[in-house]
Amino acid sequence: xxxxxxxxxxxxxxxxxxxxxxxxxxxxxxxxxxxxxxxxxxxxxxxxxxxxxxxxxxxxxxxxxxxxxxxxxxxxxxxxxxxxxxxxxxxxxxxxxxxxxxxxxxxxxxxxxxxxxxxxxxxxxxxxxxxxxxxxxxxxxxxxxxxxxxxxxxxxxxxxxxxxxxxxxxxxxxxxxxxxxxxxxxxxxxxx
Amino acid sequence: xxxxxxxxxxxxxxxxxxxxxxxxxxxxxxxxxxxxxxxxxxxxxxxxxxxxxxxxxxxxxxxxxxxxxxxxxxxxxxxxxxxxxxxxxxxxxxxxxxxxxxxxxxxxxxxxxxxxxxxxxxxxxxxxxxxxxxxxxxxxxxxxxxxxxxxxxxxxxxxxxxxxxxxxxxxxxxxxxxxxxxxxxxxxxxxxxxxxxxxxxxxxxxxxxxxxxxxxxxxxxxxxxxxxxxxxxxxxxxxxxxxxxxxxxxxxxxxxxxxxxxxxxxxxxxxxxxxxxxxxxxxxxxxxxxxxxxxxxxxxxxxxxxxxxxxxxxxxxxxxxxx
Numbered sequence: 001x002x003x004x005x006x007x008x009x010x011x012x013x014x015x016x017x018x019x020x021x022x023x024x025x026x027x028x029x030x031x032x033x034x035x036x037x038x039x040x041x042x043x044x045x046x047x048x049x050x051x052x053x054x055x056x057x058x059x060x061x062x063x064x065x066x067x068x069x070x071x072x073x074x075x076x077x078x079x080x081x082x083x084x085x086x087x088x089x090x091x092x093x094x095x096x097x098x099x100x101x102x103x104x105x106x107x108x109x110x111x112x113x114x115x116x117x118x119x120x121x122x123x124x125x126x127x128x129x130x131x132x133x134x135x136x137x138x139x140x141x142x143x144x145x146x147x148x149x150x151x152x153x154x155x156x157x158x159x160x161x162x163x164x165x166x167x168x169x170x171x172x173x174x175x176x177x178x179x180x181x182x183x184x185x186x187x188x189x190x191x192x
Numbered sequence: 193x194x195x196x197x198x199x200x201x202x203x204x205x206x207x208x209x210x211x212x213x214x215x216x217x218x219x220x221x222x223x224x225x226x227x228x229x230x231x232x233x234x235x236x237x238x239x240x241x242x243x244x245x246x247x248x249x250x251x252x253x254x255x256x257x258x259x260x261x262x263x264x265x266x267x268x269x270x271x272x273x274x275x276x277x278x279x280x281x282x283x284x285x286x287x288x289x290x291x292x293x294x295x296x297x298x299x300x301x302x303x304x305x306x307x308x309x310x311x312x313x314x315x316x317x318x319x320x321x322x323x324x325x326x327x328x329x330x331x332x333x334x335x336x337x338x339x340x341x342x343x344x345x346x347x348x349x350x351x352x353x354x355x356x357x358x359x360x361x362x363x364x365x366x367x368x369x370x371x372x373x374x375x376x377x378x379x380x381x382x383x384x385x386x387x388x389x390x391x392x393x394x395x396x397x398x399x400x401x402x403x404x405x406x407x408x409x410x411x412x413x414x415x416x417x418x419x420x421x422x423x424x425x426x427x428x429x430x431x432x433x434x435x436x437x438x439x440x441x442x443x444x445x446x447x448x449x450x451x452x453x454x455x456x457x458x459x460x461x462x463x464x465x466x467x468x469x470x471x472x473x474x475x476x477x478x479x480x481x482x483x484x485x486x487x488x489x490x491x492x493x494x495x496x497x498x499x500x501x502x503x504x505x506x507x508x509x510x511x512x513x514x515x
């Protein structure tokens with residue numbers, strides 16, 4: 001679906017054809033699921049969050065400005081909601097003195113590289129993770145990100161650079177740790 | 193690590209889990225169960241605005257009612273036309289008029305006082321007014337004269353019979369407002385300073401005579417208006433013994449669509465004023481709310497400022513009184 005079709009669907013929904021909202025959900029659900037899964041780094045139930053996000057998008061549909069990127073607007077809502085969910089979860093964590101459970105992921109999600117990336121990302125704040133996602137994965141310009149985030153471009157550049165360096169540092173450390181662990185395992189196997 | 197390598201890592205991580213589920217049905221079901229319709233915030237805002245206006249109108253209507261009750265037995269006896277020298281000097285619109293211009297047929301019946309002590313050439317840039325109760329003078333403040341050294345030098349007693357109180361700076365105005373904040377004086381502010389109009393009220397009653405302040409309005413801001421030199425007299429009749437006038441002078445139409453504004457003014461003055469009324473609405477800076485009642489507003493237009501037109505206007509206004 002192109003931007004025009006999305007906008008047509010939005011107008012129909014606003015005019016009472018609620019069922020057409022499913023078109024919007026279908027169009028963006030995968031994108032947002034991936035986004036939320038990345039942001040939460042496996043710390044929340046992704047589907048629950050995205051469902052809630054779609055309901056919020058629906059409730060605020062009349063605020064959406066036609067002619068602007070729906071995707072960016074959805075990202076913004078998603079990010080805010082996800083951040084709130086993580087904050088809420090952190091409060092629970094403090095109250096329960098416990099560890100946040102890891103949510104089940106598909107079996108093929110535990111590759112070695114994935115594990116290292118995940119660990120490196122866990123060293124970043126959600127804002128930093130978000131920046132890397134929008135800039136590196138979505139390949140958005142600083143200008144667009146600044147519109148989504150509502151911060152100045154220059155501040156965004158600095159933040160991104162810091163986040164990038166932090167990620168690389170964390171990843172390289174994870175990588176070398178992993179290599180060390182692998183070597184240890186190999187040594188043990190050789191000894192046996 | 194290069195950006196490309198980082199991109200590959202992140203992409204692999206993001207894409208490693210493929211979400212195949214379709215949550216559209218669940219979302220729709222939840223929406224239908226809970227909300228029904230998207231929120232329409234604009235409607236909410238509109239509703240709040242309407243309620244605010246209604247509340248304000250009601251408040252002022254109450255004030256008017258009280259005034260009406262107080263002055264019902266106080267009919268107009270005489271109204272005079274008295275152009276001042278100052279006015280003549282400052283505004284050639286009034287040149288050549290004197291008290292003797294009051295025609296015989298207007299004497300002895302409720303006539304009109306045109307009090308031209310007010311400097312019509314000055315725009316109230318500060319846009320503030322200090323008003324007393326409606327039984328006293330409502331003083332307009334302009335920035336056309338220097339500020340006296342001592343704020344106590346303001347002659348409010350004189351002002352109560354028609355002198356201008358001049359407040360040239362915001363600081364002076366604030367000082368004055370502070371001085372009277374515990375009395376029955378209220379400070380008003382205009383919403384805008386750019387399209388400010390020389391808005392003042394003058395509903396002073398001396399003894400049993402009512403004084404009407406009538407000021408001509410000349411559109412001098414734009415060439416288009418200068419061509420026509422339309423004069424408007426807007427009189428708001430509040431009660432039998434008082435009339436309020438809104439004077440608009442030196443209006444700045446630079447931000448307006450000239451042709452459209454001109455057409456509106458030429459074809460339908462009432463609509464124009466109604467539109468502008470919103471823009472020039474007065475809001476009190478303090479808790480007490482007193483608003484002029486625009487419901488009985490009358491607008492009279494004349495192609496030029498002549499004695500005959502003034503007399504015609506006077507007759508019409510007096511006609512209002514007789515209603």
